[in-house]
Amino acid sequence: MKIVITGAGGQLGKELIQLFKEEGYVVFPYTKQQLDITNRTKIKEMIEKIQPDYLINTAAFTQVDLCETDIDQAYLINGIGPYYLACEAKENKVKFFHISTDYVFDGEKIEPYIEENYPDPQTIYGKSKLLGEELALTANDSTTIIRSSWLYGHEGKNFVNTIKKLAGNSQEIRVVHDQYGCPTYTKDLGIAINKLLTRPHGIYHVTNSGSCSWFEFATEIVTFLNSQTVVIPVSTEEYGLKTPRPMYSVLSQKKLNSNGIFLRNWKEGLHEYLKKEDDENGH
Numbered sequence: 001m002k003i004v005i006t007g008a009g010g011q012l013g014k015e016l017i018q019l020f021k022e023e024g025y026v027v028f029p030y031t032k033q034q035l036d037i038t039n040r041t042k043i044k045e046m047i048e049k050i051q052p053d054y055l056i057n058t059a060a061f062t063q064v065d066l067c068e069t070d071i072d073q074a075y076l077i078n079g080i081g082p083y084y085l086a087c088e089a090k091e092n093k094v095k096f097f098h099i100s101t102d103y104v105f106d107g108e109k110i111e112p113y114i115e116e117n118y119p120d121p122q123t124i125y126g127k128s129k130l131l132g133e134e135l136a137l138t139a140n141d142s143t144t145i146i147r148s149s150w151l152y153g154h155e156g157k158n159f160v161n162t163i164k165k166l167a168g169n170s171q172e173i174r175v176v177h178d179q180y181g182c183p184t185y186t187k188d189l190g191i192a193i194n195k196l197l198t199r200p201h202g203i204y205h206v207t208n209s210g211s212c213s214w215f216e217f218a219t220e221i222v223t224f225l226n227s228q229t230v231v232i233p234v235s236t237e238e239y240g241l242k243t244p245r246p247m248y249s250v251l252s253q254k255k256l257n258s259n260g261i262f263l264r265n266w267k268e269g270l271h272e273y274l275k276k277e278d279d280e281n282g283h
Helices: 011-022 040-050 064-069 071-091 124-139 159-169 186-196 214-224 254-258 266-280
Strands: 002-006 026-030 054-057 095-101 144-148 172-176 202-205 230-234
Touching: 002 011, 002 040, 011 026, 011 186, 040 071, 054 071, 064 071, 064 124, 071 095, 071 124, 095 124, 124 144, 144 186, 159 172, 159 214, 159 266, 172 214, 186 266, 202 254, 214 230, 214 266
Parallel strands: 002 026, 002 054, 054 095, 095 144, 144 202, 172 230
Antiparallel strands: none
């Protein structure tokens, strides 16, 4: 079985390459330097040449603040790119999977979001990602959309690595306590994506189970590291973010679970991640 992974230079892309190779797939990874997903001709040539069974798009413009100023680029990469990929996948009878985000919701609910909830993104990042979902589903009705949140993986810029670094050289860290979500380890997301290859197409919410605030997330990291750094809870208003973030973006596992896929609690995933990072750094 042949599988193409776009956005292969990102933390999820790297995780998927390793996972699918171990699963015995022939993997064709493409970084943004190797394949511009906003160039339909290049996508067409690639798919016709490889004739893959599956195409997984992890490529995205994810810098939330930057999306607000680089609007054209955000819509091009997050909106038009997935559309082109979905079109060419349909043309060549390739199963298409696209990674999306909790940012498609407004974050005003107080209970976990299900797949059928009305999306109402509040940022350019969220709006461009929603456009990508809608265009991909319109172009190719056998598309699977996977929404995830608070992602962290090895060899990437992410919240866990930022807190780890700060815990090593700061006496205190200020972290937002009134935004809630589901931290998700790329390894666990990868395992779920592998299982979704054989499940019915559609939209799925995929995160580790459980939920927490950014403050609780940071506290868990610092505690695990046995760091003396003090984590100080602050409100979103006090913290003063340039671009609004969803206040509550916990995604429901119900549909995923009903398809026989269960992800472990976020704390278990985090502990394994931190231990592996520690081992790889020779500690």
